[in-house]
Amino acid sequence: MEPIRTNTYLTFIASMMVNAVVFGFGAIAILSIPALAEYMKFLLPAWIVFSFVVAPFIAKRIAPRMRLRYWRRREEQREARTL
Numbered sequence: 001m002e003p004i005r006t007n008t009y010l011t012f013i014a015s016m017m018v019n020a021v022v023f024g025f026g027a028i029a030i031l032s033i034p035a036l037a038e039y040m041k042f043l044l045p046a047w048i049v050f051s052f053v054v055a056p057f058i059a060k061r062i063a064p065r066m067r068l069r070y071w072r073r074r075e076e077q078r079e080a081r082t083l
Contacts, residue, residue: 010066015059022058023051 026047030036036043064070 019055
């Protein structure tokens with residue numbers, strides 16, 4: 001069995017956090033807009049599914065930035081520009 005890569009772990013962890021933020025943003029919008037009250041029983045489950053679907057794609061973009069090597073390379077590039 002092949003070990004799971006670090007980026008996969010980071011993507012999974014970031015995906016859970018991104019899912020919570022995306023769901024919270026949509027849930028607050030759906031629950032606070034009075035015009036959506038009658039459609040709430042359809043919109044809220046749809047938003048839950050949407051947040052589960054979109055979270056891994058957003059997390060895939062965030063995961064590489066969670067590694068120290070990304071920030072080290074970025075600092076080296078910044079220092080090279082100032083010289």
